[in-house]
Amino acid sequence: MKSFQIAVCIGIAVCCYSASQAQGFLKKMKEKAESVANKVVDKKVDDAVNEKTGGNNNSGNNNGSPNSGPGGGNAPKYGKPSNKGGQGLVNTAPDVKENLNSAETAFKGTSYGEARYNIQQAMLGVELQIGQNILKSLPKTVAGINVDTAQDQVTSTGWGWAGLTIQRVYVTGEKQFTLTIANNALWMQAVNMYLANGGYQQSTGGQQNWKQTKVKGYRAVIEYNESSGYKLSIPLGQTSLLMFEGINFASEQEMMSAANQIDIDGIKTSLGEK
């Protein structure tokens, strides 16, 4: 009797296993069939489209449409072809000496507008050099995060209110430290006055996300945002602002020690700030 019960149990177990196996097998079969069917349909559609547009191997397209251009076999029927490459622009900063000479010549010829343009170009050249010099002076790693020189940026607008902007990014994995310097912007005076004032504190629901602090003796403001991380703003002199942004930094202390690795005095001197 006991052996009969064991046999029945084994039989039931085998049946269940077989059923589940069969279901898995059927599912795989279905997926395979769908995949094959899709491939066939896709191929048919591609063939039909190529036949209509003269793309791929068809050479009958001589109507001068965008598709007939080099590499235009798979390009859309309408619209311009997409760029497939090129060497880009040659990195050329305005020649300061040459522009100053041109400005002088234009000025002597009473072409004041031309002289103005040349002076502006010379200013752009000098500002770009200031930016590059500062980037060179920055460390290769900060808080164990490596520099990504491909993201180095020096931007000069030539307008007094926007001025010169320098940016350096350090990134390793998910951790990022960004340094931004805004210089010679007239509106910075107001920002600096506000930030260096020291008369503002913020606390919401017991969580302080904005507070005054000091970095290497400079008054600063540190902020924290759940999605963007830490931000440290340091006004420098009359018209410059140094800003550090830290993503995925563990604590305020870690952010502060990263900021302390930057030679703020050196940056200030390079910018001509007192």
Place this chain on the structure above:
Amino acid sequence: MKKIYFILIASFTFITVSAQQDFAKHLGEARTAYAAGKLDDSRFAMQQALQELDILIGKEVIKVLPTKMLDENARIERDNVTGASGFFGVLIHREYGIDVKKLPADSIYSKTVSLEIISNSPLIGTLNALLSLPFMGNNPDQKIIKVSGYKALVQKVSGDDEKKEFELQLPLTNALVTLKAPGHTQDELIKMANTLPIGEIAKLIQ
């Protein structure tokens, strides 16, 4: 009267020559500082040179402005060129008509026509965008006209139906020409604007 004109012309010439000398001085400073690697000092000297140039350009613009608009004579003693280049812009100012102080005490409206040109101001760009909007100029108090081929906005700035006051604004890339003519009709204002050598002004300030 002749003496006054002579003094004005002499002082104008003196200021222009002085500005030219200052430009040369700042240019020299920029060169020296750049050669010595003092980039920020060089940049500062260039900014100063730029400022001098803007003042000179402003004075050149004043020279090409008409000396009379309709029946209103220019009051050249009130000509002025001032401002901060690259920020608010350089302001070129000229007035036409009767001196407000000489008007009768019971006069409600000033007849002084004022022309202001703000050059090299990055803040001006927005007006250009406004002028290109199709819904602008769809009412009698605001319309878009053309002066020497340039689009301009004429709008009522104050006054009731009988005594409206209009002004004309004409943007030139980073410059703005504003003509105000209180006590004059919209048509008179447009006539006055058409006496301005906009093409020449544009050439000088751009």
